[in-house]
Each structure stands twice: as structure tokens, then as C-alpha cells.
Amino acid sequence: MTKFNSIMISVVALAMTAPAAFAADVSRNDRLYDSSGASVAKVSRVADDGDVVIIYKGKVIRVQAETLSNTDGKLMTSLSKKELRRLK
Numbered sequence: 001m002t003k004f005n006s007i008m009i010s011v012v013a014l015a016m017t018a019p020a021a022f023a024a025d026v027s028r029n030d031r032l033y034d035s036s037g038a039s040v041a042k043v044s045r046v047a048d049d050g051d052v053v054i055i056y057k058g059k060v061i062r063v064q065a066e067t068l069s070n071t072d073g074k075l076m077t078s079l080s081k082k083e084l085r086r087l088k
Contacts, residue, residue, distance in 0.1 A: 025070055026052055032063070033076045040084060043075070061087045 030043045032054055045053040050065030052075075067078045077084070 026050075026068070026075060030075050033074050034084065035076070035078050035080050037074075037076075038081065040077070040081065056084055059085075063087065 026043060026046050028043055028045065032040045032043055032052065034040050041054040041056045043052045044055055044060075047053065047062070050068070052063050052065075052068065054061050054063060061084060063077055063079070063084070069076050069078070079087075
């Protein structure tokens, strides 16, 4: 393996762990807001891959880390409440 290949593997591995790094900013009981800015629920659990688990309308929902962002100090998802209801 060349030095270039090992550097590229390191860069790819670091890029793949970016959502998990965001999980460090999310903690249990943080409030999650939908795409319109309306409050959805508190975070029940943060998964190792950065996904968050919430209980919304009596249903356990796993929200993917790719949809999460930290906007103005708020944990936001790019999904609407209607889209959240469809998740499992």
C-alpha cells in the first residue's frame, strides 16, 4: 500500500464519521424542532451513528443524523411533522 492510499483511506474514514461527530452535540432531553421551527419532541436517545430516537404522538421514531442540524442553538430536522409521522 502506498503512502497516498493510506492517506486517502484516512480521509474517507474521517468523512464517514462526520454524522457521529455531530452526535456529540446532541444529548438526551434536547428539544427537536421540525423544518418549520415547531417543537416536535425531546430526544429520548442518541444512537452511536448520530441518529436520534424520539417519541412522537405515542410512536417511537428514529430520525436520521443526515436530516439534523444545529440552527441558532436549536436541534432542527429538515423533515416536516407530516414526514416524521411516516418514519418508523
